[in-house]
Amino acid sequence: MKQYPFILPLFVLLFGAGGSLFAQSDTSEINLIGTVAFKTGDDPVWRSKFIDEAEGWNFIDIPSAWEEQGYPLHDGFGWYRIRFQLPLSMRGDSLVVIFSAIDDADETYFNGQLIGKSGSFPPNEQSELRSVRIYPLPRVLQEEFNLLAVRVCDFGNTGGITGDIIRVVRAEDVGRYMQIIESEPHTPPNMFISNGVAVSEYNPSFASIQWMKPHVFSEVDFDLKTENIISNLTLSVALDGYVHRLSEYEIQGSDYFQNTSIIRTVFKAGFEVYWYHPSTTKQRVLVVMLRHKRGINIEDVGALFTVDRDYWRFRDYVEELPQERRHYFVFVYNSCCDELVERDLTDFLGETESQAMEAISLERELLRWKIFNERLDRVPPHLSPSEEFVYRHSIVTLQMAQVNEQGSAFGQIVSAFTPATAAYTVPRQHLNSVMALASVGLIEEAAAGLAFVQHAEVGRYVFFDVYGSEFGTGLPYLVTPAKYFGMGREYHWEEPLNARLSYDGMAYYVQAVQYLQDATRRLFKEEKSPFNDSLFVKNYWPTLSKRVCDVLMHMSDSLNLIQHDGGPWGPGLDPSSGIYSSIHAAAALRIGAGYAQLMGDDNRHTDYLQASRAITRTLDSLIRVTTTQIEESALTVIEKNLFHPLLCDGVRLGVFMPRSDATSFALEMMESSFAVDGASNMYHAKPDGDWFDRQARPFLSLRLARAYAAERSFQRAEDLFAEITSIAAANYGLLPELIEPNSRNWYGGTPAIGFGAAEYILAAQAISEMREVRKGNN
Structure with a gap:
């Protein structure tokens, strides 16, 4: 627990069997840190002031996650009851209670009345785990002896009242405490x-x-x-x-x-x-x-x-x-x-x-x-010492994250080591890691990553009816739209409404096969051996065609876009079309068309090529319409979906033509809509989303750097890559999923693997190629 030297001493008066009473005789603030009543579960009666905590309640310390106070496996609801005495000098003043952090969402009651809430409870859960809460204490409710009842919902990992500042203060003093909170010292990562x-x-x-x-x-x-x-x-x-x-x-x-x-x-x-x-x-x-x-x-x-x-x-x-x-x-x-x-x-x-x-x-x-x-390919030329250091350690990180156990778990690559909710194999991140492994010459490891997907036990989401709405693929598929349990089975949710499905992993699979093909071709060339593309593709073609590309085509809606797709940060079950996954589908189907031609499958060659072009035409059309609209309210739901931070993938994947209106829109929209205020060269997933969505994501800066490199916007690509390199180089070569802009502390998956180490490798290679072009131009 961090201690601030200017926080006043805490006086705790234990009275009766009802809990802890926080009191200070003549002061302008009341520190609520200490032992309070706590109970898991959820009952609206628990907001009442007139409950005896001696009956059925336990007592735990705040601030602290309840997992550290005797509830290690509890996710869901828990209630805190914090009793305190309000001195006469403060009664009748304009008062607020400050919680510097509650993990994840809360409703807070003062003497039985709701005074504030942050985040949202299931089924539409929205986390505000590190957001400051400042709730007013209405004068009409103030008494000498008071109760704060805090209803907290934890969505996973740790939960509870976790922030170091828990105080009742005068409203005029809030600014001073905000300065304390915002100047939180940087905590080095593990x-x-x-x-x-x-x-x-x-x-x-x-x-x-x-x-x-x-x-x-x-x-x-x-x-x-x-x-x-x-x-x-x-x-x-x-x-x-x-x-x-x-x-x-x-x-x-x-x-x-x-x-x-x-x-x-x-x-x-x-x-x-x-x-x-x-x-x-x-x-x-x-x-x-x-x-x-x-x-x-x-x-x-x-x-x-x-x-x-x-x-x-x-x-x-x-x-x-x-x-x-x-x-x-x-x-x-x-x-x-x-x-x-x-x-x-x-x-x-x-x-x-x-x-x-x-x-x-x-x-x-x-x-x-x-x-x-x-065994590695040589480090790309034109990298600085710090860039080479991060590049090399990113390869080590990938090696550490790939499962080396015998059996069905073998070959998968987790998204992060901690927290527990991130230590899963998620298709898009796993396959991004496979691409990185192939790109550095680790062909056996990349092939093992693809083999894990091929042998995993899937099929639960062919038909997935959720209270009358169908969200399934409609055809047998190879790559799960969910994630994987460690032993290779497809993940499932107890409550269907909590499912989070996206179909971008199928498109990533096709791209990963191409990366492995290119790496194998390079190896044969180094060994001066002939390489047969047809023989390579033949090993993957039966499943790649029927259970990947055919499924992508089947998942296309009347607008030629992938339907029911949440993408990396979308809602669990999104009824609208997924722009981001459609971009990747266009690239995957173009690759699939080439493979169909190699395999002599003329029908699929034509179908895949037409489907890829249809997606591109739809995206171009939507962008043209969107750029002519003056009022945001005039945009349709699909047009609003264009405002996605990974629209820039259309640039590096060649879905958008160089120097085209679509390319300009994708890059300019990213800079104008997703840049984090006060954090140079950093971007978030959703400016109006929950706490997680609003944090800076190094992965987005790397993706955007690759897009600028493809567009030959040299300086912008350099600036973005340099920013992320400096972060990783100062932290053992590791990258996090999230960075809080003010404190620069790390959150989310750590270290980030598929969207961290793997993405850095791919971005470094793109930057190296760009520098080679720039050198040639000079």
Whole structure:
């Protein structure tokens, strides 16, 4: 919890069995931080002042997420009851209550009457998790003893009253508190390690593993969530007669060691600690190693951690080298039983100590990464050192995010490691990652990504009737319009109205096949071997034609646009046509037409080509009409849908012609409608959306940079790319899903994979090609 030095002391008077009473005798503010009554569920009676909290209520601290106060799995509604005494000096004044953050949506009642609400509750949920609430306390309702009843709905991850400022103040003092909130200090992001099997989150400020999980995805199957194995792992070091945790030693810095997934933290006391999941094994293994030169007087090293699951084993070793000593700590886990965790321990460490030292050695892990890096295509020319650093680490991030477990989970690429709601495989992001893998020469990994989609268990949304309205594909499909559970089954929602469907993943699949084709052709060329496009396409054609391109055509409405599509940030079940997915469908069907010609399928060649051109004509027509309208109210729903931040994809995909009116509209509309105020070169998804929609998204800046590069608007592309490079380079080469413009703190999926690391790789390649053209022009 952050503490502000000028916040007044809190006086809490506990009275009776009814809860906590916050009071200050003569003041201009009342600090409400403390212990309050809380109950999960939802009942309008709970707004009443006349309830005895001793009966059926629990007591938890605020500010804090309720998951940290004894409700770790609760999503949905919870009520807080905050009692406070209003001193005579404040009664009758113009007062407000300030909550600096409530996660996600709330309604707040003062002495039984609604005084304010933020966000929206299901089924039309809208989050305002980091938005400040300032609600008036009407004079007519003010009494000596008062109640604030806060009805909160959490849509996932953490929930509750989480902001550090919870106060009753005079209205004239609100500006001072807003300055405090808006000057919130920047919090450095955490780091992550993974071998595609296990994953851990590392806090570089405290030199500790926050948690280790047995899967990179958050849900193995429906209602079977991935839980922590261990948490709060750090080391204790006995140095010069004193024993301290790592966090008590001054940290010089942390990094990803030698462009790998190995985290290294260097301490000014003269030792280093390394953290890694060995990439040479498919077991769930974590290695922590402390190394120091022999001149440093370290008497002992120990491990401190919390055990969250059964069936784990721990071993420690000391390796004596001529110039240094190494202390290794090894954690092995198996979800089944003691017998299998013992088997995994033996399989990984071997039978002897020498075999164990070889298995866990830092040098062996570095050798594996050396071999991995040798498989990559060369780094694109014309990148600066910082750009090359982010580019290389983006490849490492992709490698960490691709599942390396045997079986149906193999090959998928999650969207992020945290929070849990983002640690899923979402088709558009997964396939964007496949394109990036192919583009850097990782053909096996890219092919595995496509194979995951081909073998996943889908079909739930062929017919999807939601209370009389049909939102399904109407034909058997290959790529889910939802997302995937970890074991390769199609995701589904308990309540159909909560479903979030989009069909852009089908178009991304066709583009990903083309990327893999191009990468394979380059490899054959380097090896001076002939490459047969027809043979390559033949492997994908049966499903690509019948279960992807045919479905895209079938999903087209009377306007030739993809119907019922929410896109990345649209509503769950959108009855209107999707502009963004239609752009990608036009590009995919054009590629499909070329493949049909290779396969000798004349009918599909004609149909796909006509469908692609029909989408383009419709988009051009809509843009012409939209640009002639003076009043926004005159626009139809479809024309309003043109105002989408990813309309710029039409430029880089060649759906809009260079220097055309459509291209100009797409770029100018992005700059005028989606730029974040006060944040240079940053864009949000919806200026009038919820808190998530209004945050800056680095991904959008990278997509726009690619569009400007395709249009040969050199300087604008450079500015956008430089902005995102500076953010990633200052943060271990990682990118987030969201950045809050004021504090620059990170939110949403972290690190962003498909729409972060993969997008940076693709943007860097586009910028490199643009610089080559620019160099030639000069």
